[in-house]
Amino acid sequence: MPAQDAPVPQDPADALAAVAALRRLADQIEDAAVEQAMRAGWGWPEVAEALGVTRQAVHKKHAKRLIAAGVTLRRRQ
Amino acid sequence: MSTIDHYINDIVLRGAAEAREEGSAATEAHHLLLAIAAVEGTAAHRVLTAAGFGRQAIRDALDREFEHSLNAVGVSLAAYDLPKPFRDPTDHPKPGASARLALERGFAAAKGKKDLRPAHLLLGVLSADVGTVPRALALAGLDRAGLMDRVEETLARESW
Numbered sequence: 373m374p375a376q377d378a379p380v381p382q383d384p385a386d387a388l389a390a391v392a393a394l395r396r397l398a399d400q401i402e403d404a405a406v407e408q409a410m411r412a413g414w415g416w417p418e419v420a421e422a423l424g425v426t427r428q429a430v431h432k433k434h435a436k437r438l439i440a441a442g443v444t445l446r447r448r449q
Numbered sequence: 450m451s452t453i454d455h456y457i458n459d460i461v462l463r464g465a466a467e468a469r470e471e472g473s474a475a476t477e478a479h480h481l482l483l484a485i486a487a488v489e490g491t492a493a494h495r496v497l498t499a500a501g502f503g504r505q506a507i508r509d510a511l512d513r514e515f516e517h518s519l520n521a522v523g524v525s526l527a528a529y530d531l532p533k534p535f536r537d538p539t540d541h542p543k544p545g546a547s548a549r550l551a552l553e554r555g556f557a558a559a560k561g562k563k564d565l566r567p568a569h570l571l572l573g574v575l576s577a578d579v580g581t582v583p584r585a586l587a588l589a590g591l592d593r594a595g596l597m598d599r600v601e602e603t604l605a606r607e608s609w
Contacts, residue, residue, distance in 0.1 A: 380522075381521045381522065385579060385584070386518070386521045387521070387522075388579075389514075389518040389521070389581070389584055390518050390519065390521045390522040392518065392581065393515050393518035393519045393524075394519065394522065394524065396471075396472075396473065396515065397515075397519060397524070397526070397529070399472055399473070399474065400472045400529075400531075400534070401529060401531060403472050403534035404531035404532055404533070404534045405531065407532075407534045407535060408531070408532065436537060436540070437534075437535060437536070437537040437540065438535070440535070440537040440538070440539065441535035441537070443535075
């Protein structure tokens, strides 16, 4: 949706709820996207750089879940 | 552990499972509400069910609130069709700010530990004036104040 069409919530409650919902959606997209990338053979450094976070951060957040999912992970570099 | 301790532990664990399924890093108040609605045999469960607000109805209301909040800034949930990520069954998201507040309010609603019952926890969750739970209830057309009155009525006459 083009920015000029995006509504601006007038009620602070709506605006704050939108922030919470966007964070939740971003988390859900991140989980799916990181899993997708690692299944496709990406390494932690590439995923971290693409997300704009440190390797340690992305590893800490996703490694346990992906190992449990049976994803073959490349060694941390 | 007392019966209420077991109940609280069960609600926190079930809430964590709801949070995990949702992909949430923390257990929030709305996850506790889902858990309270899922445990039968309590006045809290009976009040929610009588109001037509069983676990599935709550889940539906929460999903609507999520979509509604995203729509407010022009984001359509339907536009995202990513594969469902794997959820680690051993992961137990810890209580977040809203869940801790709901538990504190629930404890404060009781006259001491011996008086504490499941309905007090429900009161704690329902007493938030802002956040996901009151928004979801309002969108579902549910009268939160009326629901809280009914919970308080049951506390006066029901032991569990």
